[in-house]
Amino acid sequence: MEEIKPFFCELYGNPSSMHTFGGQVGIRIRRAREQVAALLGCEAGEVIFTGCGTESDNNAINGTLVSLPNRRKIITSRVEHPAVLAVCREWANHGYTVVETGVDKHGRLDMNQLEDELNEDTAIVSIMYANNETGTIFPIEKIAQMVKDKGAVFHTDAVQAVGKIPMNLSRSNIDLLSISGHKLHAPKGIGVLYVRKGTRLAPFMLGGHQEGGRRAGTENVPGIVGLGKACELAAQNINDEDTRVMQLRDRLENGILKSCPDCLVNGDKEHRLPNTSNISFEFIEGESILLMLDKYGICASSGSACTSGSLEPSHVLRAMGVPFTAAHGSIRYSLSRYNTQEEVDYTIDKMPGIVSRLRELSPFIAK
Amino acid sequence: MWEYTDKVRDHFFNPRNVGEVENPDGTGEVGSLACGDALKLTFKLDENGRIKEARFKTFGCASAIASSSVLTEIIKGMTIEEAAKVTNKDIADYLGGLPEQKMHCSVMGREALEAAIENYRTGGKVKHELEGKVVCICFGVTENEIERVIKENNLTSVEEVTNYCKAGGGCGGCKGEIEKIIQRIQGAKIKTSAVPRKAGKLTNIQKIQLIQQTINEQIRPALRADGGDIELIDVDGNKVIVALRGMCAQCKMAGVTMKDVVEARLREFVSSELIVEEAKESA
Numbered sequence: 266m267e268e269i270k271p272f273f274c275e276l277y278g279n280p281s282s283m284h285t286f287g288g289q290v291g292i293r294i295r296r297a298r299e300q301v302a303a304l305l306g307c308e309a310g311e312v313i314f315t316g317c318g319t320e321s322d323n324n325a326i327n328g329t330l331v332s333l334p335n336r337r338k339i340i341t342s343r344v345e346h347p348a349v350l351a352v353c354r355e356w357a358n359h360g361y362t363v364v365e366t367g368v369d370k371h372g373r374l375d376m377n378q379l380e381d382e383l384n385e386d387t388a389i390v391s392i393m394y395a396n397n398e399t400g401t402i403f404p405i406e407k408i409a410q411m412v413k414d415k416g417a418v419f420h421t422d423a424v425q426a427v428g429k430i431p432m433n434l435s436r437s438n439i440d441l442l443s444i445s446g447h448k449l450h451a452p453k454g455i456g457v458l459y460v461r462k463g464t465r466l467a468p469f470m471l472g473g474h475q476e477g478g479r480r481a482g483t484e485n486v487p488g489i490v491g492l493g494k495a496c497e498l499a500a501q502n503i504n505d506e507d508t509r510v511m512q513l514r515d516r517l518e519n520g521i522l523k524s525c526p527d528c529l530v531n532g533d534k535e536h537r538l539p540n541t542s543n544i545s546f547e548f549i550e551g552e553s554i555l556l557m558l559d560k561y562g563i564c565a566s567s568g569s570a571c572t573s574g575s576l577e578p579s580h581v582l583r584a585m586g587v588p589f590t591a592a593h594g595s596i597r598y599s600l601s602r603y604n605t606q607e608e609v610d611y612t613i614d615k616m617p618g619i620v621s622r623l624r625e626l627s628p629f630i631a632k
Numbered sequence: 633m634w635e636y637t638d639k640v641r642d643h644f645f646n647p648r649n650v651g652e653v654e655n656p657d658g659t660g661e662v663g664s665l666a667c668g669d670a671l672k673l674t675f676k677l678d679e680n681g682r683i684k685e686a687r688f689k690t691f692g693c694a695s696a697i698a699s700s701s702v703l704t705e706i707i708k709g710m711t712i713e714e715a716a717k718v719t720n721k722d723i724a725d726y727l728g729g730l731p732e733q734k735m736h737c738s739v740m741g742r743e744a745l746e747a748a749i750e751n752y753r754t755g756g757k758v759k760h761e762l763e764g765k766v767v768c769i770c771f772g773v774t775e776n777e778i779e780r781v782i783k784e785n786n787l788t789s790v791e792e793v794t795n796y797c798k799a800g801g802g803c804g805g806c807k808g809e810i811e812k813i814i815q816r817i818q819g820a821k822i823k824t825s826a827v828p829r830k831a832g833k834l835t836n837i838q839k840i841q842l843i844q845q846t847i848n849e850q851i852r853p854a855l856r857a858d859g860g861d862i863e864l865i866d867v868d869g870n871k872v873i874v875a876l877r878g879m880c881a882q883c884k885m886a887g888v889t890m891k892d893v894v895e896a897r898l899r900e901f902v903s904s905e906l907i908v909e910e911a912k913e914s915a
Contacts, residue, residue: 358848362863550668552634552693556644577770577802578668589666626650626697628672628689629665 268494269452272487280484281475290486297493301457304496305442306433313458313476314489315469318424318445319348321458322391324469324480325420325441326352329389330361331467336388336417338362342374343584344398349391349422350580362386371533372401372585380411387417394426394442398581398597399532400541402426409438418464424448428499429506429538440464446488450601451495455488505602511539513609514600518542520613525620531587531595540600545582545591549623554596557619563612566597636694637728643698648705651687660748663740667771667798669696673744675707675752683707683715688744695727695734702726703741716749718742719784720796735796739781767809770802770857778810782817790814803857808850839902840867846901847874851894862894865911872898875911886910 278287280294295309302309315321326339326349341353343365350365357363364382367375374392383390390412395402405421412419420441426432427442428449434442441464446455460466460479473481521544522528531543546554551567558565577583578592587595598612636644656674663670669692678684686704690697703723707715720738724730730738764776781787781796790810794800800807834842847864855862859879866873874894876886883889895908 357852357861357863358844360844360864363861548665548691550692550696553644553697556641556694560645589668593665593668626647626689627691628661628670629691 269487269491272490276486280486281473293490293493294484294486297489297496300493300497300500301444304428304432304500305459306435307459308435308462310477311434311459311462313460313480314484314492315456315458315480316485317454317456318346318422318443318448319456320469321443321445321456322346322348322420322422323352324458324466325443326356326389326391328466328469329418329420329441330356332465333388333418336386338364338382338384338387340364340366340379340382340387340390340392342366342368342392342403344368344372344396344581345391345393346397346422346424349393353391366392368401368584370586372396372399372531372581373533373536374403374408376404376407379408383411383415383417385415387412387415389418389420391420391422394421394423395430395538395541396532396581397425398579399543399585400425400538401533402430402536402538405439406437409440413438425538425541428496428503429540431503434459434461441466446492446495449492449495449499450603451492452488455485455492457492502602506539510600510602510604513604513606514540514542514598516606517598517600517609517612518544520609521616524613524617528620529591531582531585531591542598542600544596544598545587546594546596546620547591548627548629549594549620551594551596553623554594554619557623558596558612558615561611561615563615566599567595634694634731634734636698636731639702639726639728640695640698640730643701643727644694647688647697647701649685649687649701650689652689653685653687658748658752660744660746660751662743662747663692665691668692669737669740671696671700671740671744673700673703673748675748677712677752681711683710683712692737692740693734695730695737696740698727699723699730699737699741700744703745707745712749712752715745718745720781721785732792732795735785736798739797743777767813768799768802768806771798773797773799775813778813779817782814788814788818803853805850805854805857834903842902843867843872843898843906846898847894850897850901854893855889860889870903870905870907872906872908873911874908 276290278290280287280291298309298312301312315324339353339356339361341349353363366378366382369375390408392403392405392408394405409419418440419438421439422443424443424445425448427444440461442459444457447453468479468481470481475481475484518530525546527547529545531545555565555567578589579595582592582595653674653676657677658675660673672689673686675683675686686707688700688704690700706718706722706726720742723738723741724735764774767773767775767778777797778793778799782793785796787793787796790800790807793810793814800810844864847862852862861877863875863877865875890908890910895906898906898908
């Protein structure tokens with residue numbers, strides 16, 4: 266916050282302007298770009314600042330398809346974020362072949378299907394680095410190599426993974442990678458699209474020279490500076506994620522499983538982000554659990570239908586074949602390095618009461 | 633985060649009349665685990681034929697639980713005749729309103745009440761059964777039910793119907809049909825329809841575009857619901873060549889899907905002369 270404040274109060278110059286006032290801001294944007302590049306292990310010139318993760322995803326897919334008009338196939342997965350799925354499905358309406366690869370009951374990608382579908386007609390493969398609902402990590406480097414061998418472009422939505430698992434893009438075959446600022450404790454309304462040098466990508470926004478002509482529009486300066494700082498902090502603390510945060514997550518998960526009957530963990534326990542735990546509580550509904558948690562000051566999210574206002578539960582859990590009964594009662598707990606053991610223990614303490622209270626109300630449990 | 637009224641929050645955190653009445657005079661069960669909410673309502677009458685005790689058990693979100701709780705409060709002391717007149721609007725009003733997308737929770741309350749009354753009137757023999765043609769297969773909503781929510785709440789769009797009774801909220805394949813029901817009931821009041829209008833004389837390019845649009849909006853969503861997909865390969869005069877993908881490709885019912893879904897919809901929305909054929913080999 267202290268890093269960002271001056272850009273609202275004193276340093277409000279436009280970085281595109283010639284005067285010193287703007288120049289001071291331009292320097293800070295350059296520094297932020299370097300901070301992001303350091304976390305990703307890439308060059309500063311490969312970082313484009315965007316408005317959000319969704320914009321990065323849209324730009325990656327649309328920009329690639331426009332640049333490769335002769336290839337007419339898109340491969341993605343059934344468990345992608347809507348920012349990717351909706352874009353791909355829209356292209357299906359324009360005559361593109363869109364393949365959505367499936368996942369098994371642990372949320373692991375069907376690599377055989379991916380390999381079978383990948384061919385010379387494929388323009389882009391877009392597979393997320395790690396799933397946002399279950400935390401399951403996909404074998405991204407392996408996929409990137411397969412895609413490269415066919416001459417297609419590989420995009421990965423890494424919104425959930427960046428800052429939680431170490432990356433070195435200079436030694437990777439990933440062509441395009443999306444980041445969202447607020448998942449890294451940066452402000453909302455800022456994202457990044459990494460574009461590997463030499464990747465052809467038609468710009469999404471036109472009408473200005475900003476970001477080297479690859480993303481026109483006046484920069485969100487406080488957002489960019491905040492994201493730069495967040496990346497620097499994430500890089501410093503990345504070892505913490507794999508140790509302390511993971512221990513907290515495991516403590517929470519085991520604590521809940523031990524104290525609440527009839528619940529199960531969704532996702533691949535082995536290949537999973539260190540901060541995510543997705544648990545289904547049978548016979549009760551997610552939104553009710555969230556509201557009860559909220560009353561105790563605990564924030565979580567749910568794959569239940571009612572939470573989102575749609576009528577069907579999470580597309581991710583359904584793709585995994587999780588029964589509707591469990592999907593409606595799924596809760597995702599996301600931890601960060603700012604959480605403490607006291608908070609985890611507090612949650613473990615409150616959970617059984619909430620679950621048994623709601624189960625008392627449920628018609629699916631005999632008295 | 634939903635914006636719930638204090639009344640909703642109160643009835644969610646402190647639900648009244650939870651449980652089941654012993655030896656009830658009427659029992660109503662609606663919804664299911666798969667649908668995301670379910671309600672079991674039981675009541676007992678006193679010697680004057682008034683509802684003496686009413687209890688509920690609900691699986692669902694906060695608004696479903698709150699709707700059930702107030703339902704039991706509303707009907708207490710009522711005669712069966714009075715209770716039969718309770719509408720979903722009464723429940724929602726009692727709660728000081730519900731978010732639009734949650735109105736179906738109040739409808740579920742009314743449905744359970746209706747089922748319980750029917751159960752009472754038939755001496756506990758008949759369990760509630762769906763009447764009329766099922767329009768929305770995903771959530772098992774009948775034509776009668778859709779007509780009723782449209783009339784009782786003066787609904788004029790498919791989106792509203794989905795909010796009130798869930799119909800159309802799954803694969804979306806029945807949206808065209810819901811649109812027609814609304815049109816029939818509301819007549820001139822309805823906003824212009826999103827369904828492509830049937831064409832008179834089309835140029836070739838218009839016809840192809842309309843076929844593509846109909847596939848995108850009317851056919852693909854229904855197939856997707858079963859894990860399938862469809863691709864338009866070519867149009868040759870009145871011959872439409874398509875390929876079925878995903879689960880549809882291996883499905884034994886593919887022939888039926890072609891005739892009853894793809895061809896029927898295309899004939900309805902584009903031209904009655906169309907013939908649909910499946911591509912010989914996948915492209």
